[in-house]
Amino acid sequence: xIFLTTGTQEPFDRLVKAMDDLCPMLKGKNIVAQVANSAYKxxxxxxxxxxxPEDFNRLFQDAELIVGHAGMGTIISALMNEKPLxxxxxxxxxxxxxxxxxxxxxKAFDRLKYVRVAYEVKDLNLQLEHMIKGxxxxxxxxxxxxxxxxxxxxRHYIHSLI
Amino acid sequence: MRVLAIAxxxxxxxxxxxxxxxxxxNEIVFVSTHKSFSQTVKNCxxxxxxxxxxxxxxKLLKVCFCxxxxxxxxxxxxxxxxxxxxGLMAVIAxxxxxxxxxxxxxxxxxxxxxxxGRIALLFANRTYTQWPDLATSKIKYKGSVIG
Numbered sequence: 055x056i057f058l059t060t061g062t063q064e065p066f067d068r069l070v071k072a073m074d075d076l077c078p079m080l081k082g083k084n085i086v087a088q089v090a091n092s093a094y095k096x097x098x099x100x101x102x103x104x105x106x107p108e109d110f111n112r113l114f115q116d117a118e119l120i121v122g123h124a125g126m127g128t129i130i131s132a133l134m135n136e137k138p139l140x141x142x143x144x145x146x147x148x149x150x151x152x153x154x155x156x157x158x159x160x161k162a163f164d165r166l167k168y169v170r171v172a173y174e175v176k177d178l179n180l181q182l183e184h185m186i187k188g189x190x191x192x193x194x195x196x197x198x199x200x201x202x203x204x205x206x207x208x209r210h211y212i213h214s215l216i
Numbered sequence: 217m218r219v220l221a222i223a224x225x226x227x228x229x230x231x232x233x234x235x236x237x238x239x240x241x242n243e244i245v246f247v248s249t250h251k252s253f254s255q256t257v258k259n260c261x262x263x264x265x266x267x268x269x270x271x272x273x274x275k276l277l278k279v280c281f282c283x284x285x286x287x288x289x290x291x292x293x294x295x296x297x298x299x300x301x302x303g304l305m306a307v308i309a310x311x312x313x314x315x316x317x318x319x320x321x322x323x324x325x326x327x328x329x330x331x332x333g334r335i336a337l338l339f340a341n342r343t344y345t346q347w348p349d350l351a352t353s354k355i356k357y358k359g360s361v362i363g
Contacts (some may be wrong), residue, residue, distance in 0.1 A: 062226045062250070063267075106252035126227030126324045130234070133362060152271075158326040162347075168362075200234045201359025204344070208238035208318060211342055212217060212294055215316055 056080065057117035058087035061125045062104060066150055067094040069142050072175040073121060074098050076182065083186075085121075086113055111135075118190050121182070124156035124171075129163060136192035140181050142172045168194040217242040220292035220310070222283075224267060224300045225250040228322060231298040233257070234361040235320065238296075245290050247283075249302060263290075268301055270331070280305050287313055298322055298361075304332040311339045320344045323360050 058073050060066035070089050077085050077098035085099040088110065092101075105113065114120065114135050122128035124143040132139035143160040144150035157173075164171045170185060170193075172178040199205060219242045223232040229248050233256060246257045249267035265282040268275035283305040295310040296318040297303030307317045319336035321329050323346040329337070337343045337354060344356045351357035 107255045126322060127230045128227070130227065130230045130362065155324055155326070155330075159324045162326040197363055199237050200231075200361040201363045203359040204320075204346075204361070205235065205238040207344075207356065207358040208235060208296070208320075208342075211316075211318065212219070212239055212242065215294065216217060 055113075055117050056083055056085045056119045056121060057113050058085055058089070058099065059110075059120070059122045059128050060087075060089055060092070061123055061127060062088075062090050064144075064151065065089070065091045065093060066123050066144055067092055068148060068150065068175060069121075069123060069178075070094050070096065072142075072178050076179060079179075080182070080186075083118075086117075088113075119182075119185060121178075124160040124163075126159070129159070129169060130196075133168060133192070133194055133196040136195055138185055138190050138192055139169045140172060140178070140185060141169050142175075142178065166194070217293045218291065219244050219294045219296060220247065220287070220290055220306065220315075221245070221296050222247040222303050222306045223298045224248065224302055225253055227324060228298045228300055228303070229253055229256075231320070231322060231361045232296075235296070235298070239294070242294070245292065247286060247302070247306070265302055270301065276301065280309075284309055287315075294318065296320070299330060300332050304336050307336050308339045311341070316341045318342045318344070320361075321346065321350075321355075323347070323362065325350075329355065 087099045087101045120132045120137045120139045124141045143156035160171045163169045172181045219239045223229045246262045251264045254262040268279045298320045310317045317340045319340040321333040346360035348357045
């Protein structure tokens with residue numbers, strides 16, 4: 055199963071439609087999707103407008119591959135669950151976000167090689183094929199929490215106030 | 217110490233939870249913008265507030281009143297947030313009410329601090345970025361929520 059998520063706020067129909075179009079070509083793999091406020095009429099995928107954290111986490115764990123927007127909830131959840139992740143950034147020129155910070159996020163995580171990125175719809179198919187053939191390994195493992203340095207810095211500051 | 221930990225639903229919330237060891241030995245009250253997120257912090261008090269962004273002024277005002285009301289009830293010593301708009305309001309209102317405030321800018325902001333972060337910088341006692349290139353004398357970089 056492939057889990058598609060476009061976050062919880064704004065629609066991202068360019069990605070939802072592209073994955074829906076690709077679905078019949080992914081032999082034997084079904085797609086379950088969280089498609090917040092989407093206006094696109096899905097034909098091939100099982101969709102939810104909003105998934106509560108427990109359902110979201112269960113689908114995340116069951117999925118062999120995650121496809122999503124370049125939101126940090128999606129990226130961190132994939133890294134925490136050690137799932138291979140393909141992201142496509144929302145672009146302001148299509149009205150998908152107020153600015154292009156998702157493009158900057160996608161480039162930064164692409165450089166780190168933590169995720170795969172489809173910068174446009176036309177890249178999705180090739181990237182998906184590449185990932186499915188590549189045995190679907192997670193590209194990076196995370197510790198359970200933030201960096202020790204950040205946690206200690208915040209903790210010491212709070213302690214200093216007592 | 218009573219710590220108010222506040223973040224909008226989605227990525228902001230996921231980042232806040234990854235900071236938990238930094239403040240878990242205190243009395244914590246969590247605040248977010250979707251009630252189902254209480255599932256992820258089952259042993260702590262959790263309050264839900266409406267969500268808003270800068271494009272909907274009426275909603276922003278509503279959130280502002282909710283945040284003020286919560287601060288009045290909870291009376292936190294420390295406020296920690298990973299954004300977005302409701303977290304910024306808590307930082308501003310909290311600072312004015314005498315709490316110590318910590319803004320951790322989302323790791324999504326790679327090239328510059330978020331607009332909320334740039335405003336928070338004027339009010340927060342501590343402001344962190346999660347990218348080394350964005351650190352200044354006033355903005356700390358100490359690693360990130362992903363290590």
